[in-house]
Amino acid sequence: MIKQRGFELISKYKDDGLKLPVRKTKGSAGYDMASRVDITIQPKKVEFIPTGIKAYMQDDEVLQVYPRSSLGFKKHLMKINSVGIIDSDYYNNPDNEGEISLILYNFGDEPVSIKKNERIAQGIFIKYLKIDKDNTMIKRLGGFGSTD
Numbered sequence: 626m627i628k629q630r631g632f633e634l635i636s637k638y639k640d641d642g643l644k645l646p647v648r649k650t651k652g653s654a655g656y657d658m659a660s661r662v663d664i665t666i667q668p669k670k671v672e673f674i675p676t677g678i679k680a681y682m683q684d685d686e687v688l689q690v691y692p693r694s695s696l697g698f699k700k701h702l703m704k705i706n707s708v709g710i711i712d713s714d715y716y717n718n719p720d721n722e723g724e725i726s727l728i729l730y731n732f733g734d735e736p737v738s739i740k741k742n743e744r745i746a747q748g749i750f751i752k753y754l755k756i757d758k759d760n761t762m763i764k765r766l767g768g769f770g771s772t773d
Contacts, residue, residue: 630682630750632656635724638677644742645678655691655747658725665738666731671705674745679723681716682750690725690748701733704746711748 632645638661646656661677680688690709696702705728716723727746731737739745 628681630680630686632678632680635677635679635722637722641677642742643677646748655749657693657744658690658727658746658748659742659744660739661741663739663741665736666702666729667736668731668734671728671730674727674729674739676725676727676746678725679716680711680725680748680750682713683752684713685752685755686713687711687751687753688725688748689751690727690746692727692729692746693744696729696745700737700739701735702729702731702737702745704728705730709746 634643634645641661643661644659646658648654648656658676658678661675664672664674666672682688688711690704690711691707692702692704696704709725709727711723711725725748729745
């Protein structure tokens, strides 16, 4: 069977008890993603939250990562860039093996703790279109933020 799209654990965390993203209901679009670590985000501060997972997909697909709806309402946390874009060539890149991470901001007045394996985001695979005469042939050479 040829792999088309899915999630894998980052190799160095494969024995850390992490869970691969799953959809919770038949009608869910998003695959719930969880934190790889226990972390506390102080009020009015930003933290980088790793998941320990990577995603593979077809060349004409993207994984869009959104905060879970309860994150803002219950925890006063928001994803800094609203929607994260995980490109198909981010998978197995040489810098970080394609580990998906979130950047969260605590807009509340109290510290907020996130536990390892606590669901914090959801990912949705989407097909995208290219323009006529798209000649982009540059190969990804790095991980997070590597395309400037």
